[in-house]
Amino acid sequence: MWVGIQHLHGSFRYIVLLLLVAALVLAFRGLSGKKPFTEGQRKVTLWALIATHIQLVLGLILYLGQWGMYSLMLQDMSNPEARFKALEHPVGMILGIVCITLGYSLSKRAGTDKGKHVRVAIWMGLGLLIVFAQIPWPFMKSFGSW
Ligand code: HEM
Structure with a gap:
């Protein structure tokens, strides 16, 4: 059972990254073009x-x-692999997810469309950077994939 959930968690990263990138592209396009924060954009976010x-x-x-x-x-904790798996990955991801959640909930409360774009761009952008850095990419970690 663990292997199945592990594969699901590992593959689901691509859906998470794709949707975050889509939400960010829409937010940055909205910022530069003074576009409204549409219902479609709210749904993607x-x-x-x-x-x-x-x-x-x-x-x-x-x-x-x-x-x-x-x-x-x-x-x-002196073992980098154990430290990454048991501490850095979970704590880092939770921090990134807090930023992403803030991006959505603060944008909901913003009074103007520009305010909504800015908040998604800042908080979801920061969240995406943190999440990306905490993924065990084989090219980033000396111990490779899990
Ligand atoms: C957006 C957030 C997250 C992403 C993108 C992500 C991504 C990943 C990836 C790509 C793997 C490697 C899977 C593999 O190669 O088999 C992994 C493993 C793992 N992640 Fe996450 N993760 C996230 C959040 C979390 C959180 C919040 C926790 C715990 C609180 C967590 C716990 C684990 C564990 C325990 C494993 C190892 C699975 C195993 O070997 O049994 N992850 N994660």
């Missing part, structure tokens, strides 16, 4: 948020469900 939260739930299931293994890794 909401889907990016939902996909990110699905990924959070899958990650929490994997982490807490295999807590025995991750709690042992937490005692081995």
Whole structure:
């Protein structure tokens, strides 16, 4: 069962990244062209948020469900692989997801369309950078894929 959820969590990253990029492209285009924040754009931004939260739930299931293994890794912080898997990846991702959530909820409260574009661009942009950096890309980590 863990392998199945692990594959789902691993593959779902592409959907998360694609939707975040789409929400950001729309926000930046809106900024430069003084375009309205349309209902379609709101939906794309909401889907990016939902996909990110699905990924959070899958990650929490994997982490807490295999807590025995991750709690042992937490005692081995001098090992970069254990530190990344048990600490940096989950904590970094939660921070990125907080930024992405802020982007959606602050944009909802903004009074003008420009305010909505700016808030999505800043918070979702920051969230995307953090999430991207915490993905175990084989080209970024010396220990390769998980
Ligand atoms: C947008 C957020 C996230 C993205 C894009 C993401 C992405 C990934 C990727 C690409 C892998 C490697 C999968 C593989 O190669 O098999 C992975 C593994 C993992 N992630 Fe995440 N992750 C996210 C959030 C989280 C969170 C919030 C947690 C925990 C609180 C978490 C816990 C894990 C665990 C435990 C694994 C290892 C699975 C295993 O080997 O059993 N992830 N993640």
